[in-house]
Amino acid sequence: MEQDSLIELRDLARAFAAERDWGQFHTPKNLAMALTVEAAELAEHFQWLPTGAAHELDERKRVGIRHELADVMLYLIQLADKTGVDLRSAVLEKMELNRAKYPAEKVRGDMRKYNEY
Amino acid sequence: MEQDSLIELRDLARAFAAERDWGQFHTPKNLAMALTVEAAELAEHFQWLPTGAAHELDERKRVGIRHELADVMLYLIQLADKTGVDLRSAVLEKMELNRAKYPAEKVRGDMRKYNEY
Amino acid sequence: MEQDSLIELRDLARAFAAERDWGQFHTPKNLAMALTVEAAELAEHFQWLPTGAAHELDERKRVGIRHELADVMLYLIQLADKTGVDLRSAVLEKMELNRAKYPAEKVRGDMRKYNEY
C-alpha cells in the first residue's frame, strides 16, 4: 500500500529542514508567522480580480497560485508537526463542530457567521 | 486500500459546501481571503509567546490551535480544488524548486532569503 | 496650533503601553505579527460580501469595521515608533516611488502590477 500523502509530505518537509539545520528557526511562532505571509502572497494573486475564476487567470498567475498553495501547505504541515497535531484528525473533528454550528437546513445559501443568526 | 487523506478531506469539504449551497460564495478570491483570515487566527495564538513551544501552551490554547490548523487546511483544500491544483503534486514540485534555490550545503543554519546571498 | 494627529496618537499609544508595562512584549516582530492579525480581523468583515459598499453593511458590521481600523492603526503607529519611522515622511516618500512605478498615463484604469507590463 502506498503511503498517505499527508505523512509523505510531512516526512519530506522534516528531511528538508533537517538537511539545512533550520529546526532552530522553526519554532511554532515563526512557522505561524511564515504561514500568514505565504497565505497573503497567495491572496495577492486574487486581490484585484473580480472572482479569480479560471478565465481571469493567465498562465503566469496559474503557476504562481500553484506555488503559493504549495508554500502554504508546507508551513501548515510543519506547524502541525511541531505542535503535535494530526491534520487529518483535526479536520475531521472540526468538520463535526462545523456541522453542529452550521446546520445545513438553517444556513443554506447564507454565509453569515453562526453567531449572527 | 484506504483512500488518501487529501482526497478524503477534499471530498468531505465538497459535500459540506454543497449541502449548504455555499458554492456561490466560494470563489477562489473569497476562499483566498478566508484562508488569510484563518491563518491570522492561528497566528494570534502565538503572537505574544516567546516561541510557542509546548510548555508555553495551556490546554485551551492547544485546542484553539488544533481547530485553527483545521480551518486553514479546509480553506486550503477548497481553494486548491477550485483552482484545479493537486496539492500533493504542487508540494512535490515546489520542494524541487526549493532544493535548487536553497542548496543544503549553502544555506545550512541560515534563514536569509535565497536572493540575499 | 493643535498637535498633529499622528503625533498625538503616537503619544497616547506610548502612554497606554507604558501604564501597562507592555513594552517588554512590544518588540517590532510581535507588533508586526499583531498588525497582520488585526488586518485579518478587519478583512473578515468583508470576506463574503460582494464589494463592502455601504449598503452591504449593517450597523453591527459598521461598528466592527471602525474598531478594527483603529486597531490596525494603533499597531501601525507603534511599530513605526519602535522602528524609528516617521509615518508621514515614509508615506510621502513611498508615493514618490509609486508615481515613478505607476505613471498615470500608462496605468490608467489598469491594476496589473508594474512589473507585469
Added chain:
Amino acid sequence: MEQDSLIELRDLARAFAAERDWGQFHTPKNLAMALTVEAAELAEHFQWLPTGAAHELDERKRVGIRHELADVMLYLIQLADKTGVDLRSAVLEKMELNRAKYPAEKVRGDMRKYNEY
C-alpha cells in the same frame, strides 16, 4: 496653521487613485484584502529574526520596512476614507474601550487577552 497629516495623506491618496482611474478597483473589500497583503509583506521582514530590534536590521531591511509601513498606511487611509471612518476619532474611541477592557492595575506586565482573565 498646517494641515493635519491624516487629512493631507488622505487627500494625496485620493488624488493618486483618481489620476489613475483606480476608484473602480478600490472597493472596501479589495482595499481590506490589499491591506492584509501589505501587512504580511511588512511582517515578512521580521519573521526569522529574534525580535526585530534595531541591531538585527541591516540598511536594506530598514528601507524595506519603511516602505511597507507606508504601504500599509496608504491602504488603511483609503479603506477608512471609503467606509467613512475618521481614523483619529476611531482610535480615540477604541482606546477608551481598551482602557475599560485592560485596566492598567489588572493587566500590568501581562498580555493575555482580556477574556482569559
